[in-house]
Amino acid sequence: MTQTKEEKTRETGDAYLVASVERAAQLLLIISEMPGSGVTELASATGMTKSLTFRLLYTLESQGLVRKNAERRTYALGYSALILGERARRQSPLIATAEDVLAALSSKTRENALLLVRDGLSSMCIGMKESPQPLRIFASVGRAGPLHAGGGPKVLLAFAPEDVRETVLSSPLEAFTDETIVAPGALEASLARIRRDGQTLSVGELDPNTFSIAAPVRDHSGTVVAALSVNGPTARLDPASEQDFLREVLDHAVQLSRRLGWAGPDAAVLR
Amino acid sequence: MTQTKEEKTRETGDAYLVASVERAAQLLLIISEMPGSGVTELASATGMTKSLTFRLLYTLESQGLVRKNAERRTYALGYSALILGERARRQSPLIATAEDVLAALSSKTRENALLLVRDGLSSMCIGMKESPQPLRIFASVGRAGPLHAGGGPKVLLAFAPEDVRETVLSSPLEAFTDETIVAPGALEASLARIRRDGQTLSVGELDPNTFSIAAPVRDHSGTVVAALSVNGPTARLDPASEQDFLREVLDHAVQLSRRLGWAGPDAAVLR
DNA sequence: CCTGTTGTTTCGTCAGTCGAAACGCCGTTT
DNA sequence: AAACGGCGTTTCGACTGACGAAACAACAGG
Numbered sequence: 109m110t111q112t113k114e115e116k117t118r119e120t121g122d123a124y125l126v127a128s129v130e131r132a133a134q135l136l137l138i139i140s141e142m143p144g145s146g147v148t149e150l151a152s153a154t155g156m157t158k159s160l161t162f163r164l165l166y167t168l169e170s171q172g173l174v175r176k177n178a179e180r181r182t183y184a185l186g187y188s189a190l191i192l193g194e195r196a197r198r199q200s201p202l203i204a205t206a207e208d209v210l211a212a213l214s215s216k217t218r219e220n221a222l223l224l225v226r227d228g229l230s231s232m233c234i235g236m237k238e239s240p241q242p243l244r245i246f247a248s249v250g251r252a253g254p255l256h257a258g259g260g261p262k263v264l265l266a267f268a269p270e271d272v273r274e275t276v277l278s279s280p281l282e283a284f285t286d287e288t289i290v291a292p293g294a295l296e297a298s299l300a301r302i303r304r305d306g307q308t309l310s311v312g313e314l315d316p317n318t319f320s321i322a323a324p325v326r327d328h329s330g331t332v333v334a335a336l337s338v339n340g341p342t343a344r345l346d347p348a349s350e351q352d353f354l355r356e357v358l359d360h361a362v363q364l365s366r367r368l369g370w371a372g373p374d375a376a377v378l379r
Numbered sequence: 380m381t382q383t384k385e386e387k388t389r390e391t392g393d394a395y396l397v398a399s400v401e402r403a404a405q406l407l408l409i410i411s412e413m414p415g416s417g418v419t420e421l422a423s424a425t426g427m428t429k430s431l432t433f434r435l436l437y438t439l440e441s442q443g444l445v446r447k448n449a450e451r452r453t454y455a456l457g458y459s460a461l462i463l464g465e466r467a468r469r470q471s472p473l474i475a476t477a478e479d480v481l482a483a484l485s486s487k488t489r490e491n492a493l494l495l496v497r498d499g500l501s502s503m504c505i506g507m508k509e510s511p512q513p514l515r516i517f518a519s520v521g522r523a524g525p526l527h528a529g530g531g532p533k534v535l536l537a538f539a540p541e542d543v544r545e546t547v548l549s550s551p552l553e554a555f556t557d558e559t560i561v562a563p564g565a566l567e568a569s570l571a572r573i574r575r576d577g578q579t580l581s582v583g584e585l586d587p588n589t590f591s592i593a594a595p596v597r598d599h600s601g602t603v604v605a606a607l608s609v610n611g612p613t614a615r616l617d618p619a620s621e622q623d624f625l626r627e628v629l630d631h632a633v634q635l636s637r638r639l640g641w642a643g644p645d646a647a648v649l650r
Numbered sequence: 651c652c653t654g655t656t657g658t659t660t661c662g663t664c665a666g667t668c669g670a671a672a673c674g675c676c677g678t679t680t
Numbered sequence: 681a682a683a684c685g686g687c688g689t690t691t692c693g694a695c696t697g698a699c700g701a702a703a704c705a706a707c708a709g710g
Contacts, residue, residue, distance in 0.1 A: 124437040124690090127666070128698070132400040133442035137459065140466040147657060157700055162658070166395040171404035172498065181657065185467035187498060187505055188408065190474065191521030193464005195411040196456035203461065227443065227458060234458055250462030395659090397698070399667070418688055428669055433689070452688065652710090659704070666698080673690070680683075 131156060132164045136189075139174055143184035150183065202325075202334060203235055205367045209336070210237040213360040217353055219340035220245055221360075223325070224260040225333065226268055227252070229276060231261040234334075245318050245339050256281050256295055257288045259310040259320030260337035266302040267324055267332035273299070287312040307358050309350065311342060319345050321353045323361035328369030336361040402427060403435045407460075410445055414455035421454065473596070473605060474506055476638045480607070481508040484631040488624055490611035491516055492631075494596070495531040496604065497539055498523070500547060502532040505605075516589050516610050527552050527566055528559045530581040530591030531608035537573040538595055538603035544570070558583040578629050580621065582613060590616045592624045594632035599640030607632040 131154070138153050139145070145153070151161040165183055168174040172188035197203050206223045214221035214237035223235035230252045238244060255265040255276050265276060281290045289295045302308045307323040314320070322337035338357050345353075365372065402425070409424050410416070416424070422432040436454055439445040443459035468474050477494045485492035485508035494506035501523045509515060526536040526547050536547060552561045560566045573579045578594040585591070593608035609628050616624075636643065 124434045125441060126399050126403070126434050126438045128397050128399040129403040129435060129438045130442065132397070132403065133439065133444055133459075136463065137442075140463055140470075143466075143470045148655080158657085159659090159700065159702095160698085163395045163397050163698080164400060167397045167400045168404065170396060171401065171408075173404055184470050185463060187467075187496070187503060187521075188404075189463040189467040190471075190505060191464075192407065192411055192456060192460040193462070193467060194520045195414075196458075196460040196464060199411075199414045199455045200461075225458070232458060234461060249465045250458075399698085419686080429688080430669065430671095430690090431667085434667085653708100654710105655706100655708085657704105657706075660702090662699105662701105664696105664699090667696085668694095670693105671691090674688090676685105676687080678684085678686100680681100 128164075131160070132168060135161065135164050136168060136173060136185075139183055140185055140189070144177075144180075144182050146181050146183070201368060202327075206235045206325075206334075206336075206364060207237075209360050209364045209367075210235055213237070213336070213338060213356060214239060216356050216360075217338050217340075219338045219344070219353070220247055222247060222260060222337045222339065224264060224322075224335045224337065226255065226264040226272070229255060229272065231255055231258075231264055231335075239340060243341055243343075245315070245341070247339070253314070254282060254284075257284050257310075258314040258337075259308050259322035259339070260335040261314075262298060262308055262310060263302055263322045263324050263335040263337070264332070266299040266308075284314050285312050285316050287316075289313065307354060307361075309354065311345075317342050321350075321357045323358045324365075325361050326365040326368070326370045326372060328371075330370060330372060333368070336364060399435075402431070403439060406432065406435050407439060407444060407456075410454055411456055411460070415448075415451075415453050417452050417454070472639060473598075477506045477596075477605075477607075477635060480631050480635045480638075481506055484508070484607070484609060484627060485510065487627050487631075488609050488611075490609045490615070490624070491518055493518060493531060493608045493610065495535060495593075495606045495608060497526065497535040497543070500526060500543065502526055502529075502535055502606075510611060514612055514614075516586070516612070518610070524585070525553060525555075528555050528581075529585040530579050530593035530610070531606040532585075533569060533579060533581060534573055534593045534595050534606040534608075535603070537570040537579075555585050556583050556587050558587075560584065578625060578632075580625065582616075588613050592621075592628045594629045595636075596632050597636040597639070597641045597643060599642075601641060601643060604639070607635060 135154055138150060142153065147158060147162050147165065151158045165174060169176050172186045174183050175186035176183055210221045210223060218241055219239045221237045222233055224231050225234050233247060233249055233251045236247055236249050253261055255261045265273060277292045277296060283290050289298060309319065309321050311319045318339055319342050320337050320339040322335045324332040325334040325336050327333045336357060338353055406425055409421060413424065418429060418433050418436065422429045436445060440447050443457045445454050446457035447454055481492045481494060489512055490510045492508045493504055495502050496505050504518060504520055504522045507518055507520055524532055526532045536544060548563045548567060554561050560569060580590065580592050582590045589610055590613050591608050591610040593606045595603040596605040596607050598604045607628060609624055
């Protein structure tokens with residue numbers, strides 16, 4: 109509201125950004141989060157003017173990215189958004205390949221199976237197959253999270269470039285639960301263990317009473333491009349199932365990596 | 380190139396369009412069609428300047444809508460696009476519900492099962508489940524087509540608002556094959572039959588040697604919101620399978636409509 | 651009938667966008 | 681090795697078209 113000066117310096121300073129487009133993209137993401145809103149509501153949610161919001165919506169609608177419910181005067185994502193998603197999926201060998209693996213892993217373990225990638229300093233879920241059981245962790249594709257808490261995120265961080273690790277380790281670590289690792293030293297040690305073991309189990313770091321078992325996914329060059337994980341309520345984590353889950357997650361992560369062209373250690377080394 | 384005047388009149392005349400956003404959206408759709416292109420290639424594909432293309436890409440990348448392959452200097456859709464698609468799917472009861480029905484219909488008939496909607500004066504595929512058989516029609520979500528040729532499109536046209544029907548009937552009808560209906564009178568008659576029968580079979584109208592069987596999908600208010608169709612090679616269309624397909628398509632279309640809240644004619648009327 | 655809210659439209663100003671052209675960086679060719 | 685062509689990136693100034701503010705219209709509820 110009164111950050112005019114700051115905003116301008118940021119925008120012009122940050123370089124080649126086209127402000128209108130940036131705002132339109134933000135509006136689009138906001139709409140995806142709160143479909144069925146009207147102009148005014150969206151305007152206040154984005155901090156933009158009513159006129160601007162209206163114009164952007166008008167333009168996005170003309171491209172089919174948003175759809176307007178004429179009588180209720182309300183907006184939601186349009187078919188072009190659907191198509192973009194469909195094509196994005198096909199364009200990414202990782203996601204396209206992962207779908208089968210997620211389905212297999214979820215049906216084997218009867219728990220949520222997730223595929224996470226690192227996006228800057230956040231983790232993001234880009235694929236998921238939900239547990240068939242009624243009691244399950246709520247998760248959704250597109251959900252962003254931290255890098256320092258939870259099995260999948262810690263795997264991503266463990267294999268991230270050094271500058272990313274340093275940045276995360278040197279910034280304050282938010283405590284989501286009592287179990288969240290907040291001491292940089294302890295986190296570093298945890299990451300080292302993950303690199304040594306090639307997988308990890310974390311309990312209650314992100315949410316109380318939930319566990320997460322994760323392993324890295326590698327591409328043809330051996331680079332870790334994602335983390336495959338299974339999560340569920342700790343109530344279902346007894347010693348037997350724990351061994352089971354660890355084996356299955358590792359197994360499927362390796363399988364996925366192979367399909368991406370990875371020619372790393374063969375099955376004998378694993379187990 | 381030399382259409383400066385025309386472009387301007389169109390843009391300013393068309394009203395509240397924000398040109399940058401419009402162009403960015405077009406660029407985004409182009410990228411989805413030709414992933415792995417560079418700045419220059421995309422610039423010539425969209426007819427935009429290199430500088431503009433670069434700036435738009437830069438902006439879209441900052442929002443995660445496109446992803447840049449740093450070493451190969453090449454662009455593809457980003458994770459935000461994926462997320463938008465995911466959310467668009469969830470926001471549309473039609474699409475979310477249709478997935479099961481498409482899977483069931485496709486497995487029953489062993490042919491492609493499609494869900495089409497009308498988008499202005501075009502038909503568009505918004506859901507699909509491919510035939511399990513090796514010989515199948517190529518189709519993809521997001522593909523736009525005409526309204527006057529093919530089973531699904533004609534169903535959409537038959538139940539479209541009158542002004543849409545009039546516009547289509549009074550404009551030249553492109554002949555895709557020898558079987559395409561190009562005479563307005565004949566098309567009108569065909570549409571009337573579709574409205575009477577509540578389903579249709581069309582052979583070779585859009586592509587030679589392919590058939591399409593379609594039926595309307597209705598929402599809670601009884602409005603036709605989509606067409607459910609099955610298509611395949613005419614080689615597999617013998618009298619027995621034809622009856623089978625007609626029954627299955629109608630059956631599944633009704634089932635889908637019911638799930639959308641339609642309380643129309645009960646099963647006795649159908650058959 | 652009034653009132654509060656929402657969506658739409660208008661208008662003038664100025665910031666921000668755009669095109670052209672120059673630049674630097676490759677990989678290939680001569 | 682040097683010259684070339686093609687690419688992505690950067691700069692710059694002119695101009696325009698995007699923006700905010702505020703008026704207007706269209707409702708819904710009381």
